[in-house]
Amino acid sequence: MDSLLVNDANHVWHPLRQAQTDITVTPILSAKGSVLYGENGQEYLDMVSSWWVNLHGHAHPKIAKAIFDQAQTLEQVIFADLTHKPAVELASRLARLLPEPLTRVFFSDNGSTAVEVALKISYQYWHNQGQGYRKRFISFEGGYHGDTFGAMAAGNAAHFHAPFQEFLFDVDVMPYPHTFDGDREIEQKEASALQHFKDHLEKYGNQTASLIIEPLLQGSSGMRMCRPVFLQKMVAMAKSYGILVIFDEIMTGFGRTGSFFACQKASVTPDLICLSKGLTGGFLPLSVTVASESIYKAFLGDTFDKAFAHSHSFTANPLGCAAALASLELFEEENTLQKIKQIETWHHHHMAKLSKHPNVIKARIMGTIAAFDIKSEESKYALPIVATLKKAFLERGLLIRPLGNVVYLMPPYCTTEKQLTHAYDSIREVLDQI
Numbered sequence: 524m525d526s527l528l529v530n531d532a533n534h535v536w537h538p539l540r541q542a543q544t545d546i547t548v549t550p551i552l553s554a555k556g557s558v559l560y561g562e563n564g565q566e567y568l569d570m571v572s573s574w575w576v577n578l579h580g581h582a583h584p585k586i587a588k589a590i591f592d593q594a595q596t597l598e599q600v601i602f603a604d605l606t607h608k609p610a611v612e613l614a615s616r617l618a619r620l621l622p623e624p625l626t627r628v629f630f631s632d633n634g635s636t637a638v639e640v641a642l643k644i645s646y647q648y649w650h651n652q653g654q655g656y657r658k659r660f661i662s663f664e665g666g667y668h669g670d671t672f673g674a675m676a677a678g679n680a681a682h683f684h685a686p687f688q689e690f691l692f693d694v695d696v697m698p699y700p701h702t703f704d705g706d707r708e709i710e711q712k713e714a715s716a717l718q719h720f721k722d723h724l725e726k727y728g729n730q731t732a733s734l735i736i737e738p739l740l741q742g743s744s745g746m747r748m749c750r751p752v753f754l755q756k757m758v759a760m761a762k763s764y765g766i767l768v769i770f771d772e773i774m775t776g777f778g779r780t781g782s783f784f785a786c787q788k789a790s791v792t793p794d795l796i797c798l799s800k801g802l803t804g805g806f807l808p809l810s811v812t813v814a815s816e817s818i819y820k821a822f823l824g825d826t827f828d829k830a831f832a833h834s835h836s837f838t839a840n841p842l843g844c845a846a847a848l849a850s851l852e853l854f855e856e857e858n859t860l861q862k863i864k865q866i867e868t869w870h871h872h873h874m875a876k877l878s879k880h881p882n883v884i885k886a887r888i889m890g891t892i893a894a895f896d897i898k899s900e901e902s903k904y905a906l907p908i909v910a911t912l913k914k915a916f917l918e919r920g921l922l923i924r925p926l927g928n929v930v931y932l933m934p935p936y937c938t939t940e941k942q943l944t945h946a947y948d949s950i951r952e953v954l955d956q957i
């Protein structure tokens with residue numbers, strides 16, 4: 524083993540892996556476009572957009588330059604009583620891109636903190652208006668919202684969070700009718716989920732502060748897709764009880780589902796939206812929780828106690844904001860929505876063939892994301908087969924990280940037809956062998 528791997532093994536604690544049994548970590552020296560370069564010239568196609576953050580390709584010169592220029596001008600400044608151009612420009616741009624009532628941008632550093640902020644805002648919103656009895660939260664079976672305590676409570680990822688269960692506040696978990704190509708039971712699953720939701724609201728709707736959902740697509744629980752019609756009906760019911768609706772678009776934002784935001788694809792507008800991951804094009808950690816103006820106004824008053832007393836040292840970091848602005852400009856300059864459409868078309872072409880493979884079930888595609896289940900008795904996250912699959916994919920020059928028995932592709936938007944064809948051909952080869 525070379526010194527990098529020895530020192531890594533001795534000193535680094537990597538996230539989300541069982542170091543004792545998992546495959547060895549792979550050193551990456553550099554990256555360009557959709558390709559990661561290993562130590563000895565190996566090439567790996569990044570088919571997970573580096574944990575779903577990368578949009579326009581690695582080391583994009585425009586974003587790199589924006590960060591470099593910003594670093595030489597203003598790298599960081601306290602955001603409590605001061606402000607700066609990159610943050611104001613980014614907030615204004617996001618407000619223009621998002622549906623109408625979402626105008627107030629609160630900055631934080633990552634997806635989990637954006638969720639914490641949304642949950643806290645929704646709770647304090649009622650408290651500030653003398654309706655502190657609205658203490659309940661609703662979330663959905665299979666939801667994942669991050670790994671901090673509030674985000675863990677809102678999520679339902681027992682495979683990640685089991686040791687902490689007794690410390691997590693109670694959340695009312697509703698059924699989530701996920702679907703796939705050729706699903707004949709979806710109408711009935713939706714009807715039953717909506718009935719359950721209605722019954723719950725009749726009992727507890729007036730005590731509920733907010734609900735949180737990953738709109739149209741649950742990422743971590745296995746790229747589980749729902750239909751817009753479910754979201755529309757469910758949100759309409761929640762709003763009729765005044766419940767604040769939080770959309771966690773940390774993964775679905777910035778084009779992943781084919782529209783700029785999933786809420787637009789679903790024609791549903793939430794009261795709060797959480798964005799991160801692709802926000803900076805995948806270059807720097809930054810997140811936002813965007814609220815409607817009426818929510819913002821509920822925090823105004825003569826005394827401090829109504830204010831939202833939440834902050835992070837690096838709130839609205841200028842480098843992150845500059846990267847985000849450059850990334851948003853790229854959407855126009857590189858006609859990114861067209862590239863996204865193209866990727867979706869290629870997915871359909873390849874998946875039509877792959878879904879006939881005897882080991883493949885429940886194929887599904889939304890925008891740039893394609894997924895299927897490997898036929899398996901079990902579906903839990905850390906199936907032993909996952910390590911075997913990851914290794915087989917790496918050997919074929921692919922970075923693909925199955926979620927249990929779910930294999931998915933979420934390529935950066937610069938991915939070419941040739942690269943995607945290589946990914947599908949390799950997947951077929953690996954499936955033939957298992």
Ligand SMILES: Cc1ncc(COP(=O)(O)O)c(C=O)c1O
Nearest residue numbers: 633634635667668669742773774
């Ligand atoms: C939908 C969703 N919400 C929240 C998070 C947490 O984001 P972060 O890992 O940046 O804390 C994730 C991360 O995968 C996510 O997919």
